[in-house]
Amino acid sequence: MTEIETPSIRVLLCDDHVVVRAGLLALLDSAPGIEVVGEAGSGEEAVALAEKLRPDVVLMDLQLGAGIDGVEATRQIAPTGVHVLVLTTYDTDADITRAIGAGATGYLLKAERPEELFSAIHAAAQGRTTLSPPVASIVMARMRSPQPTLTERELEILGQLAQGLGNRDIARALFISEATVKTHLGRIYDKLGVDTRAGAVSVAKEQRLLG
Numbered sequence: 373m374t375e376i377e378t379p380s381i382r383v384l385l386c387d388d389h390v391v392v393r394a395g396l397l398a399l400l401d402s403a404p405g406i407e408v409v410g411e412a413g414s415g416e417e418a419v420a421l422a423e424k425l426r427p428d429v430v431l432m433d434l435q436l437g438a439g440i441d442g443v444e445a446t447r448q449i450a451p452t453g454v455h456v457l458v459l460t461t462y463d464t465d466a467d468i469t470r471a472i473g474a475g476a477t478g479y480l481l482k483a484e485r486p487e488e489l490f491s492a493i494h495a496a497a498q499g500r501t502t503l504s505p506p507v508a509s510i511v512m513a514r515m516r517s518p519q520p521t522l523t524e525r526e527l528e529i530l531g532q533l534a535q536g537l538g539n540r541d542i543a544r545a546l547f548i549s550e551a552t553v554k555t556h557l558g559r560i561y562d563k564l565g566v567d568t569r570a571g572a573v574s575v576a577k578e579q580r581l582l583g
Contacts, residue, residue: 380407381497384427386418386445387459388437396431396459403490414438415445422449428497432476434460434467443470450475457496459489463506465580466527472511473524478502510580522563522581529556534573534582 412418434442455477481504492502532542
């Protein structure tokens with residue numbers, strides 16, 4: 373009786389560094405049951421190729437240079453039913469929260485062993501979650517001691533605060549009005565339990581809310 377061959381897991385790579393993509397391609401070519409069907413160097417390209425190629429898994433970096441980042445690309449891809457596995461060097465609370473909130477199936481750090489990556493891809497293809505141990509620790513810590521939940525816009529404004537920008541500059545950078553900036557700041561202060569810009573930045577750093 374002829375044995376039925378299991379189809380390979382079709383993977384789309386998304387990383388803005390050509391050398392990194394080449395390394396991942398070579399690595400995954402050696403992995404049984406995994407086939408790389410495409411490569412993307414930007415978030416926009418990843419979204420387009422995910423729609424065109426319909427891979428089982430998109431291996432997604434977070435920082436992608438100009439254009440939309442990995443989180444926004446994930447937010448656009450995840451609702452289509454394609455699983456997104458984040459593969460990045462970034463392990464801050466803010467990055468993890470944004471990626472998982474955008475619909476990422478798993479979150480893996482690039483420092484993991486190849487075998488862990490292969491296993492995570494197989495898990496992601498089945499819709500199962502895989503987290504690198506440091507990431508899992510952060511997620512568990514948040515569950516045990518919930519931190520203030522900031523919206524993506526509030527996190528963006530917090531990041532601008534950390535760079536020392538004033539309300540007018542923040543408004544220009546984010547294409548919103550100064551009044552809207554002030555409204556968001558009020559909510560940020562309330563959630564973090566502070567009443568100054570410096571206090572907000574200090575608490576955000578302590579709670580690893582800044583990327």
